[in-house]
Amino acid sequence: MVTAGIPHPASDSDVATTFKIVHDHAERIYLWDYERCRTQLVTLYNKAMGSQWNSVADLDWDTDVDPERLVDHDGPMMQVVRLASDEPGSPIASWGDREFTALGVEMFKASISQFMHGEQGAMLTAAKIVETVPWIDAKYYAATQTMDEARHTEVFAKYLDLKVGEAYPMSPYLEEQITALLEDSRWDIAYLGMQIAIESLALAAFGDMLRRTTEPLLRKLLRYVMSDEARHVAFGVLTLKEFYAGLSDPELKERQEFLLDNTLRNRSRSTTPEVWERLGVNLHALMPHLAAAAGTMMTSPYAGFQRGFFAKLVPNVGKLGLLDANRGYLRERWGEAGLLQFEHEADTLSDYDSYDEVAKDRARS
Numbered sequence: 098m099v100t101a102g103i104p105h106p107a108s109d110s111d112v113a114t115t116f117k118i119v120h121d122h123a124e125r126i127y128l129w130d131y132e133r134c135r136t137q138l139v140t141l142y143n144k145a146m147g148s149q150w151n152s153v154a155d156l157d158w159d160t161d162v163d164p165e166r167l168v169d170h171d172g173p174m175m176q177v178v179r180l181a182s183d184e185p186g187s188p189i190a191s192w193g194d195r196e197f198t199a200l201g202v203e204m205f206k207a208s209i210s211q212f213m214h215g216e217q218g219a220m221l222t223a224a225k226i227v228e229t230v231p232w233i234d235a236k237y238y239a240a241t242q243t244m245d246e247a248r249h250t251e252v253f254a255k256y257l258d259l260k261v262g263e264a265y266p267m268s269p270y271l272e273e274q275i276t277a278l279l280e281d282s283r284w285d286i287a288y289l290g291m292q293i294a295i296e297s298l299a300l301a302a303f304g305d306m307l308r309r310t311t312e313p314l315l316r317k318l319l320r321y322v323m324s325d326e327a328r329h330v331a332f333g334v335l336t337l338k339e340f341y342a343g344l345s346d347p348e349l350k351e352r353q354e355f356l357l358d359n360t361l362r363n364r365s366r367s368t369t370p371e372v373w374e375r376l377g378v379n380l381h382a383l384m385p386h387l388a389a390a391a392g393t394m395m396t397s398p399y400a401g402f403q404r405g406f407f408a409k410l411v412p413n414v415g416k417l418g419l420l421d422a423n424r425g426y427l428r429e430r431w432g433e434a435g436l437l438q439f440e441h442e443a444d445t446l447s448d449y450d451s452y453d454e455v456a457k458d459r460a461r462s
């Protein structure tokens with residue numbers, strides 16, 4: 098049965114496995130003012146048109162990929178798991194090379210799966226921005242971003258399907274975070290949550306994978322996706338900097354609270370339980386051993402990735418004026434959490450110009 102174009106599920110479980118309905122509370126804005134008055138957004142839009150790439154023609158899908166050979170046995174997460182297997186009473190004490198390799202493949206699959214789901218969330222959010230932002234130059238730009246995110250979703254889905262294997266479901270943490278952005282009545286929250294927070298996280302995660310992999314198809318795919326993402330972050334910074342300059346202190350406080358909430362949640366990310374489930378390991382029994390192993394290493398397996406995330410996020414938030422609004426409310430709290438060390442890292446407003454791998458490849462050929 099079909100109602101208003103939506104396939105009607107036979108049961109509640111069908112809804113959970115085939116699609117999710119999100120109710121947006123924001124107003125759609127139709128504009129009559131077509132004047133191109135925001136020159137930096139015009140430049141960014143023109144750049145986006147010129148840097149579109151083709152997911153079929155620009156990537157060599159015939160590349161032979163063996164996921165087992167891609168496993169990074171020296172990565173920080175794998176080191177922690179190996180240490181945990183040596184712990185007395187560890188449920189993975191009997192593990193050998195075969196099991197560690199299987200874990201590596203599943204972790205890789207889980208990462209690409211979350212990239213794919215996150216990209217679909219970015220596509221929906223960019224489309225929401227097209228509808229809700231009250232500036233014509235921003236609508237035009239968000240339309241190019243919607244296309245970029247469609248391409249990103251598609252290439253990660255295709256890479257999983259052709260080269261890696263069955264996808265994992267979206268992590269509940271990521272799903273909750275993106276759903277909240279799609280439901281919010283304030284148009285700028287979609288920007289702040291996606292362009293500033295999640296895309297900084299994505300740039301760090303993609304960069305982390307790019308540093309670790311030698312697989313040529315994945316490397317090119319990530320380089321191209323990252324070139325697009327750098328523009329998306331710049332779009333968020335340019336728009337919100339102007340918009341936040343006109344907000345009242347209580348309105349800015351809401352945005353500061355939003356960032357506090359999101360960054361604290363990001364810091365508590367933990368091992369994907371589904372990976373361990375697929376491998377038949379009881380994560381509850383393994384957790385104390387993983388924690389002890391991570392303690393021995395004196396660092397979190399996510400430390401490098403977290404650094405990459407905050408090194409992008411904190412300077413960008415500074416550019417928006419949100420660190421210092423309300424007498425430094427966010428500066429004080431992020432300072433207590435040790436995040437201000439990243440304040441003077443390069444912000445990503447101009448990254449998109451230097452990090453355009455599509456243009457570099459085209460200049461070479």
Ligand SMILES: [Fe+2]
Pocket residue numbers: 216219245246249322326
């Ligand atoms: Fe993307």
Ligand SMILES: [Fe+2]
Pocket residue numbers: 219246296325326329
């Ligand atoms: Fe993006």
